[in-house]
Amino acid sequence: MVKKNLIGGAWIDAADPIENRNPANPQDLIGLFTRGNAETVDLAVSAARDAFPAWSVASPQLRADILDKAGNLILARKDEIGRVLAREEGKTLAEAVGETVRAGHVFKFFAGEALRMTGDAIASIRQDVDVDVTREPLGVVGLITPWNFPIAIPAWKTAPALAFGNTVVLKCAEQTPASAHLMAEILDEAGCPPGVFNLVMGPGSVIGSALVDHPDVAAISFTGSEAVGQRIAEGCARRRKKLQLEMGGKNPMVVMEDADLDIAVSACINGAFYSTGQRCTASSRLIVHRAIHDAFVDRMEAAMSALILGDPLDPSTQIGPVVSEGQLRGNLGYVDLARKEGAQVIGGAQLQRAGFFQAPALFIGATNDMRSSREEIFGPCASVIMADDFEHAVQLSNDTQFGLSSGICTGSLKYARDFKRRSAAGMVMINLPTAGVDYHVPFGGRKASSMGSREQGRYAVDFYTSVKTAYCFAG
Numbered sequence: 001m002v003k004k005n006l007i008g009g010a011w012i013d014a015a016d017p018i019e020n021r022n023p024a025n026p027q028d029l030i031g032l033f034t035r036g037n038a039e040t041v042d043l044a045v046s047a048a049r050d051a052f053p054a055w056s057v058a059s060p061q062l063r064a065d066i067l068d069k070a071g072n073l074i075l076a077r078k079d080e081i082g083r084v085l086a087r088e089e090g091k092t093l094a095e096a097v098g099e100t101v102r103a104g105h106v107f108k109f110f111a112g113e114a115l116r117m118t119g120d121a122i123a124s125i126r127q128d129v130d131v132d133v134t135r136e137p138l139g140v141v142g143l144i145t146p147w148n149f150p151i152a153i154p155a156w157k158t159a160p161a162l163a164f165g166n167t168v169v170l171k172c173a174e175q176t177p178a179s180a181h182l183m184a185e186i187l188d189e190a191g192c193p194p195g196v197f198n199l200v201m202g203p204g205s206v207i208g209s210a211l212v213d214h215p216d217v218a219a220i221s222f223t224g225s226e227a228v229g230q231r232i233a234e235g236c237a238r239r240r241k242k243l244q245l246e247m248g249g250k251n252p253m254v255v256m257e258d259a260d261l262d263i264a265v266s267a268c269i270n271g272a273f274y275s276t277g278q279r280c281t282a283s284s285r286l287i288v289h290r291a292i293h294d295a296f297v298d299r300m301e302a303a304m305s306a307l308i309l310g311d312p313l314d315p316s317t318q319i320g321p322v323v324s325e326g327q328l329r330g331n332l333g334y335v336d337l338a339r340k341e342g343a344q345v346i347g348g349a350q351l352q353r354a355g356f357f358q359a360p361a362l363f364i365g366a367t368n369d370m371r372s373s374r375e376e377i378f379g380p381c382a383s384v385i386m387a388d389d390f391e392h393a394v395q396l397s398n399d400t401q402f403g404l405s406s407g408i409c410t411g412s413l414k415y416a417r418d419f420k421r422r423s424a425a426g427m428v429m430i431n432l433p434t435a436g437v438d439y440h441v442p443f444g445g446r447k448a449s450s451m452g453s454r455e456q457g458r459y460a461v462d463f464y465t466s467v468k469t470a471y472c473f474a475g
């Protein structure tokens, strides 16, 4: 049966469904998902616009109860949802269940935030005048999400949007609609009033751009590639829409001469290769001090050869497949490019089995000016770049168009403190992988990685509300 869009509280079909297949085993059809179009977007935006007046003034208790219930339902079904997520995206079952738990926690966190909407009362410079500052919802918000966190990212956009009184049209990635569809079913079951949350599935070029262009959509929150983000930014600028973009990364992990190599190798293996390297925060540039470079590379090679690649549903698997054939071809192209650019490549080949499997790859002897060190690959590939000293390592780590996450492995408080201050990234990790973050604190980057205010934690309120300053003279 074809899975349908959720519009105005009804499940609505469109034509020409899209097949959702398992990247570990393309014979495994997860389901057929309806393909929306510009008219479907129009219906969903109308439903969200009609639902906004009541939802925007609904009791925060009602909003909190619905979000909390949705969080509980996600947590109660974490194994089932995690299994679907692993089948459609290819991350391991443990990672997929972990992502689902994160989504559940995000809903419960924002259930609490719905009750904690605060403002300011500020003394006026004028006699007998009161000034207060309050936050109000924006209206209909369009949420556009990528395939690599198919339930966590829809959750961390939807939950704050609803908590603060907005209504939502979510457009999930066409490669991974099943997890977002389950989230939509759960929001419906949790009692979300008709039109408050709407899901429209289908191709980004049609659905995503119809949302960006729609005059009744007040704001867009997008996570995805830099190229698409740029187009969305241009569309939103033309229509003066509020915008939040979370995009790519080329995240540096510095390994200093005084690092504990067990910690460093474990952080680099995790940061570069877990989730098949398909994380915007993946450690794709390993910047290693000259004094320990060879020892580090030997340890990395040994650790890489022990990694277990295989079916994400097998509990022993550590690395699953790449999400799609197109992504695999792109990754293999970068492996060839790194070799042509002069790096020595370890691993990186396609596995001779069904599905889109690729061995993790290290590009040794890479330099920071190679294209393979500058462009986001979004696969299990990392460049190893040698640094002469700490200053050189800081300079290399900041020499990138991106600025999402960065890390340093060191035993020195001085290096750690200095790196934390000087790293031009939105998130900095000390002796931890560049990927892997808490759900209740701000997430986001700088430069070409992000635009607009932060997602997640208490900072999410800045995007999903508009501030009003009111002056009152009682006479």
Ligand code: NAD
Pocket (backbone or CB within 6 Å): 144, 145, 146, 147, 148, 149, 171, 172, 173, 174, 202, 203, 204, 205, 206, 207, 208, 209, 212, 223, 224, 225, 226, 228, 229, 231, 232, 246, 247, 248, 249, 279, 280, 376, 378, 404, 449
């Ligand atoms: P993508 O940009 O191809 O697609 C993202 C979403 O945009 C999808 O839903 C897609 O359908 C939609 N889209 C495509 N064309 C569109 C258009 N013209 N107008 C509007 N919407 C359109 O990205 P992807 O391949 O799904 O995801 C991988 C990218 O996401 C990587 O670059 C990764 O770094 C990034 N990412 C960033 C973060 C972060 O928080 N910074 C998190 C996860 C992923």
